[in-house]
Amino acid sequence: MSKSKFKNPVVKWIDHRLPVFSFMDHELNHYPTPKNLNYFWNFGSLAGFALVTMIVTGIVLSMNYTAHVDYAFDSVERIMRDVNHGWLIRYIHMNGASFFFIVVYIHIFRGLYYGSYKAPRELLWILGVLILLLMMATAFMGYVLPWGQMSFWGATVITNLFSAIPVVGESIVTWLWGGFSVDNSTLNRFFSLHFVLPFVIVGVVILHLVALHRFGSNNPIGIDVKGTQDTIPFSPYYTIKDLFGLSVFLSLFAAAVFFFPNFMGHPDNYIEANPMVTPAHIVPEWYFLPFYAILRAIPDKLGGVLFMFGAIAVLFVLPWLDRSPVRSSQFRPIFKIFFWILLLDCILLGYLGAMPAEGIYVTLSRIATAYYFFHFLVLFPLLPYIEKTKPLPISISEPVLSGGSTASAFAAREKK
């Protein structure tokens, strides 16, 4: 088959020696994909698109940015005012971070709902959580670079968390800062790390894709692909569906960039960093708010830090916490209800993270935090013993196609 695959002699010559074209043909073109994927399966490719967008705009921004406490703020404003279309590049990068997180959060909750983390996809899931963690580190350090008030004070609050570590905490914070406060050396190392971490993310994304292509995508009914009758080639079916999803995504993204570029930002970050003036409320970017709420819900500093990191840590062991052999929530009536409760809980935590830590908000934060951990640590392991799951379909093609024939998809494709 590989002999007659390519007509172009140059491609043929190269592919014989370096089979990159065969690889791409196999992984992006013929790659058999379940035929019943819904729109929630668009978000993986959207996340990839967002990552590339962030890297491209980020490289352009770095050509015009100065990582120095005296010049950082002004260099960003120079990009906004004097660099040709600098405002566009910067607003794409700034809003791109938010949209990247929106896409990734939907992607994660998709995985939770349809049980995509279960065997044999545990490593795929773990690599995904690792990407999330790297994204958070990258986003946090990126937010420091414009050197506005929120940049500075956010960096101060978050780096200070490490001082909660017993005995060595203070030394670690000094080491992170490269000095005795958030200062020029902190800004410099954050810039350096903010530049390099996205490429580490690319590396993990490649591993994520290798792991994905080992067993192929999960699907809305969560049962294994039984044969070729259950799959269709990735191209053209999912390439066109991804293009459609991308167009919708880009339309929303463009609306934010061009008409509401600062909606998801904080006005205080247009005030240059001033170590002598503390803002009334120090709030992180919206995508960190649920974690921020968990941090503040715990009355003890070290405890808060542990619970905050624990909120991510439970995701790493999720494949072993959920004992149910059934993947998709469609066949798990009780799990399904709790899925929506978890989602509401996370949104509630996000809301509480934006509120001042006083009165009713503290109580609610504690309840919401308790539920978050209850969901993963108690509900997940115990539910399979109580829950009666619905009968699973025999194969993917049966519930989707009434009289569909096995080779129809491939036949239709070959005709073109």
Add this chain to the structure above:
Amino acid sequence: MLIRFLKSFPSISYKLFLLIVFLLTPFVAFSAGEKIDYPKQKWSFSGITGTFDRASQQRGLQVYKEVCSGCHGLRLLAYRNLKAIGYNDDEIKAFASENNVNTINDEGEIVERPARPSDRFVSPYPNDKAARAANGGAYPPDLSLIVKARPDGANYLHALLTGYVDAPAEKKVPDGMYYNKYYSGNLIGMPQPLYDDGVEYADGTKATPEQMAKDVTAFLAWASEPEMEDRKRLGISVILFLLLLTLLSYFAMKQIWAPIKNK
């Protein structure tokens, strides 16, 4: 019974969820805002097709120059930028040359020269400390980004400039402080800047405090976001293109998937 109730839940849970998200959105979005209510104005530059009113901006520049610039800088703006609000090269040259900037001459001495269009707006004080010292310890912030640096900046700025009223009897106003009903805490270090006929508008517009506040806010909104008109204009073309792409890719998708869906 409970199980039965729980089983009936999933069908409505989705809608319930969306409803709650919608209800929560405004709270989250404006949670960081000020608690004080201030009046909302109609701005020519609000909305996705809004543009700046050139005449108002030019009057605003005059208010800035004659009233604000005594204490407040505008250091991120260059004189050449004034071209965007309708001044020609000669006017800008003349406007810039009214200010002096320091330079080093060929003998290595620091001397003053008139500012050029390529220079940034000259700040009233050489540094922050001098600014504080001259204003009883209160720092008059640079206005380059002021509209972007406050929640709902344009409305807030307008309210603040027109918010000077007599303090209520029970409120003690210390020396060097002034009472403003829209300022957080009500005590502000800036004395009331705008009075009737504080400036004389060249175009004959009556210079009421209300009018001056609107004009200077329009000018400063532009100073904060000089790219705004370009951004919205480009945005409309980009959105139209993307909607077309969405439509085409949707129908292409429907066509490609037809054999899978129908058989």
